[in-house]
Amino acid sequence: MNWTQACKQAWNEARQHSVYTSLYIAGVALAIALTMIFGVIYFVKMAPIYPEYNRANTYSIEYITFRDTTNYSSMSGRLGYNAVKEWFYTLKNVEHVTAMTSLGGMTIYSDNNKEGVRMSSKGVDPDFFKVFNLEFVEGKPFTEEEQNLPVAVITDRVARQLFGTDEGVTGRTFKISIQEFVVKGVVKEASRLTPASYSQVYY
Incomplete structure (x- = not known):
């Protein structure tokens, strides 16, 4: 043959036993x-994966x-920043130590967007950007x-929503509540599936 x-x-044979054939195909497709x-x-x-390339270490x-x-x-309880500085910043057998706190969603405003946009935010220290390799579009x-x-x-997406562009925004300002912040850099936004590093505003 x-x-x-x-x-x-x-x-x-498949046409003669159509019900069995359909169940068989559905079972294989579900398993795959x-x-x-x-x-x-x-x-x-x-x-x-970006920006958590060092997960294994x-x-x-x-x-x-x-x-x-x-x-x-x-x-x-959670660690306070003073405990992190005293216990972990002084370690000698690690490359970098970073402290961060997720502050949740906050509404931020700019001269271009006075209605405000709600963004996720993290409080981080400078070594955060050494532990997590966020790609800088501009600034540092x-x-x-x-x-x-x-x-x-801030991320490139936030820059576009606040200022209408993700270029030339370093040095511009935005507000959270009444506090004004200066943009030091713009990074390529990561995925929400990387919660350790993901945020839209880092300060």
């Missing part, structure tokens, strides 16, 4: 789809627990000397 005859016979979905989830969550601490061994009590990260000043790095 040649291939042509085999295909014709298979087609005839689930495999691809899990593969994509694994890739996004684990693989080195990155460690994070969100909460810390204090235990009293005398009365077996414990207390948990703020420095250690500037980290206590009202300066910010």
Whole structure:
């Protein structure tokens, strides 16, 4: 039996048992789809993708627990910035240490957009941009000397919404509430599927 005859016979049998054939094809398609979905989830969550290229060598601490061994009590909470500076900034066996806090959505305003746009924001230190390799479209990260000043790095999408362009916006200002911030740089926006680094405004 040649291939042509085999295909014709298979087609005839499939037509004769259409319900079984449909269920079989649907089952195979579902298995393939689930495999691809899990593969994509694994890739996004684990693989080195923009801007989290150093995932394999990155460690994070969100909460810390204090235990009293005398009365077996414990207390948990987030790390404060002073604790980060005292315990982690002084480590000698790491390349970079960064501290950040996710501040959620905030409405920001500019002279070009007085109605304001709601954007996600993060408070970060200068080493944040060394741990996470955000691609700068223009400008540069703020420095250690500037980290206590009202300066910010924004994404290209935010720049377009605030100023109508993502070029030539370094040095321009925007407001969060009544506080005015100076744009130090513009970065290519990352995906929301990279929550460790994702934000639209970094300051």
